[in-house]
Amino acid sequence: MKYLKQIKLLIILLLMIFTLTGCTLEINTNSENTITIHTNTTNTAQNIVSVQKEDNKQNVEVETDSTFDLSKIPSYRENPYVIVNDNKPFFEDKDFTNESFESYSELDSLNRCGVAIANIGKDLMPTDERESIGSIKPSGWQTVKYESVDGKYLYNRCHLIGFQLTGENSNKENLITGTRYLNVQGMLPFENMVADYIKETNNHVLYRVTPIFENDNLVASGVLMEAKSYEDNGEGIEFNVYCYNVQPNIKINYKTGESSSVNNTNEIVEEVKTKYVLNTSSKKIHLPECSNAKDIKEKNKREVFEAKVVLIKQGYEPCGSCKP
Numbered sequence: 639m640k641y642l643k644q645i646k647l648l649i650i651l652l653l654m655i656f657t658l659t660g661c662t663l664e665i666n667t668n669s670e671n672t673i674t675i676h677t678n679t680t681n682t683a684q685n686i687v688s689v690q691k692e693d694n695k696q697n698v699e700v701e702t703d704s705t706f707d708l709s710k711i712p713s714y715r716e717n718p719y720v721i722v723n724d725n726k727p728f729f730e731d732k733d734f735t736n737e738s739f740e741s742y743s744e745l746d747s748l749n750r751c752g753v754a755i756a757n758i759g760k761d762l763m764p765t766d767e768r769e770s771i772g773s774i775k776p777s778g779w780q781t782v783k784y785e786s787v788d789g790k791y792l793y794n795r796c797h798l799i800g801f802q803l804t805g806e807n808s809n810k811e812n813l814i815t816g817t818r819y820l821n822v823q824g825m826l827p828f829e830n831m832v833a834d835y836i837k838e839t840n841n842h843v844l845y846r847v848t849p850i851f852e853n854d855n856l857v858a859s860g861v862l863m864e865a866k867s868y869e870d871n872g873e874g875i876e877f878n879v880y881c882y883n884v885q886p887n888i889k890i891n892y893k894t895g896e897s898s899s900v901n902n903t904n905e906i907v908e909e910v911k912t913k914y915v916l917n918t919s920s921k922k923i924h925l926p927e928c929s930n931a932k933d934i935k936e937k938n939k940r941e942v943f944e945a946k947v948v949l950i951k952q953g954y955e956p957c958g959s960c961k962p
């Protein structure tokens with residue numbers, strides 16, 4: 639009886655842990671008896687725990703590249719970031735080099751960015767002017783304005799590795815949908831610090847930014863920023879921080895990027911008007927360049943200059959292929 643009780647308790651405890659961490663488990667079993675468990679709670683795609691069974695012997699192998707765990711991050715209060723792991727980055731010795739490099743992750747099936755890492759030296763820093771990045775739509779992108787946001791626009795196309803560090807401006811593997819607050823209050827002070835240090839010393843800084851997406855959210859909950867200077871072994875620069883992708887007084891739906899004002903329901907919320915092509919029969923919204931838009935019968939085709947949110951209220955939905 640006592641034993642049964644203990645098992646019950648254990649099961650309840652395990653269930654609680656999974657519910658609390660929002661962890662989803664996918665278990666794939668193949669013919670070789672390999673079970674792979676992907677956990678979505680922690681950030682990177684490399685976070686794979688695999689359990690292999692061979693000849694009745696169990697060989698447990700745990701691979702984790704990063705020990706960052708979003709469930710341990712307190713929810714946002716008033717500081718744009720929190721210090722992680724006593725401010726010590728999760729880099730491994732083998733990551734360090736005196737050669738400059740930069741590397742970005744391919745977008746995943748939801749068009750989301752992954753880890754961006756660079757060993758930043760003066761040679762990577764930009765000399766050219768910034769070109770426009772207005773044509774890039776990172777996952778969860780919405781063009782929306784609020785009176786309370788500095789500069790009005792809630793979202794910025796937010797560089798994972800700041801333009802001033804590697805000059806990667808219109809690289810879609812380096813741009814996420816980030817709030818103005820994340821961009822300016824959260825990330826910018828760290829970027830400035832690193833840029834100033836490199837310019838002054840001509841040293842290298844190993845620098846990694848990981849956008850943290852929960853489950854299949856299109857907007858990142860925040861970014862993990864890690865940095866350590868190479869030549870002086872972290873004397874000049876060393877930090878490990880999590881910056882919140884939040885905007886005070888704005889409620890964000892991280893699954894879609896939709897947002898609303900928290901306190902002031904009368905606050906002017908304005909979505910920027912854009913040229914769309916509507917199919918009045920299928921009730922789909924297309925971008926003018928979408929191939930599906932070109933196939934719409936003339937009698938069902940309507941060209942509009944309108945905010946998407948207004949069209950959605952009228953019963954339209956975005957086309958799955960051009961994703962307006």
Ligand SMILES: [Zn+2]
Binds near residue numbers: 924929957959961
């Ligand atoms: Zn379309």
